Amino acid sequence: MGHWFDQNIVEPGKLPLLLALAAFVLTFAITRVITRMIRAGKGPFRNITPGGMHIHHVVPGVVLSVVGGFGAVASGRQGVTAGICAVVFGTGAGLVLDEFALILHLDDVYWTEQGRQSVEVVVLTAALVLLVLAGFSPLGVNELSSDEQQGRLGVILTLVVNFCFVLIALFKGKARLAVVGTLVPFVALIGAIRLARPTSMWAKRFYRNRHRARARSLLRAYHHDVRWAGPRRRFQDLIGGAPDRVPLPGRKT
Numbered sequence: 001m002g003h004w005f006d007q008n009i010v011e012p013g014k015l016p017l018l019l020a021l022a023a024f025v026l027t028f029a030i031t032r033v034i035t036r037m038i039r040a041g042k043g044p045f046r047n048i049t050p051g052g053m054h055i056h057h058v059v060p061g062v063v064l065s066v067v068g069g070f071g072a073v074a075s076g077r078q079g080v081t082a083g084i085c086a087v088v089f090g091t092g093a094g095l096v097l098d099e100f101a102l103i104l105h106l107d108d109v110y111w112t113e114q115g116r117q118s119v120e121v122v123v124l125t126a127a128l129v130l131l132v133l134a135g136f137s138p139l140g141v142n143e144l145s146s147d148e149q150q151g152r153l154g155v156i157l158t159l160v161v162n163f164c165f166v167l168i169a170l171f172k173g174k175a176r177l178a179v180v181g182t183l184v185p186f187v188a189l190i191g192a193i194r195l196a197r198p199t200s201m202w203a204k205r206f207y208r209n210r211h212r213a214r215a216r217s218l219l220r221a222y223h224h225d226v227r228w229a230g231p232r233r234r235f236q237d238l239i240g241g242a243p244d245r246v247p248l249p250g251r252k253t
Contacts, residue, residue, distance in 0.1 A: 013077035014133055020068075020090035021129045027094030028122050031057060036241050039111065058102060061095025064088050097122050111244045116233075119240040124179060131183045168192035173200030197221055 009015055037043040048055040068089025075081040100118040101109050109115045162185045169191025170178040181188020196202035198217045207214040 009133075016072065016077055016082045016086035017129065017133060019083050020086040020093070021126065021133070023087040023090030024094045024097075024129070025126055027091045028098050031095060031098050032240055035110070039241070056099055056102065057095045058099040061092045061099070064092025065096055066092070068092055093125075094122075097125060111241070113243050115243055116236050116240070119236045123239070124176065128179065128183060131180075162188060165189050165192040168202070171196070171200060172202040173197030195220055 009018055034043075034045050038045050038047060068085045068087070068091070071085035072082060072089055075085055096103075098118055099110065100121045101115045102118075104117060105114055107114075110118075162181070165185060165188035166178050166181045169181055169188050172191060172194070173196055174191040174194070177187055177191030181191060195213065195217045196207070198207075198214065198221050203214065203217055207217060
């Protein structure tokens with residue numbers, strides 16, 4: 001186990017990334033536990049409100065992300081300093097993305113339906129970092145042979161083609177497939193060739209006069225949402241807590 005860890009994590013310089021991921025996931029988990037306790041009125045934790053102003057944890061998260069990010073750039077990928085900066089950055093990123101929905105909507109939506117977007121972004125971010133740790137490179141450049149990597153034209157063409165797949169998947173309303181497709185090109189290809197979501201830019205542009213395609217798109221989206229909406233909501237509630245049925249003032253943590 002130690003040999004595998006040295007060969008696959010330490011020697012390639014992935015230890016800071018692993019530490020950042022661990023700090024990111026742990027920070028998010030601890031933050032959610034604390035916010036749930038505050039919401040339920042249990043434990044010693046309370047909202048931070050100096051002078052009557054509520055300080056969201058995204059604020060210290062931004063500070064930690066900036067400090068850790070610049071420190072990581074300055075320290076490189078080796079050494080104790082790089083590891084410390086990675087932990088600081090991962091902690092800050094966990095605090096920031098836990099309130100991603102607040103940043104997106106510019107409103108206190110932590111315990112509302114919109115607040116579920118924070119959980120989705122955190123899970124997606126952790127999954128992408130795990131893919132990078134597993135050896136995937138953005139847009140599939142890692143799949144090129146050594147001879148192809150020496151040819152600049154081959155690398156550029158691979159990037160362009162895969163990036164086109166990512167863009168098509170994004171325009172078809174398949175954001176998750178597009179993001180994962182930046183690391184796994186086959187996933188982006190699936191998103192690019194399948195029918196677009198009925199509310200996507202692609203559907204509005206190309207399905208306007210194609211009634212059969214629009215009907216198939218609506219039917220497929222309906223069946224997909226019916227099949228996965230329940231499990232996805234239960235998974236989000238398990239991780240981040242169930243949102244309020246009716247937003248209540250003063251319940252934000």
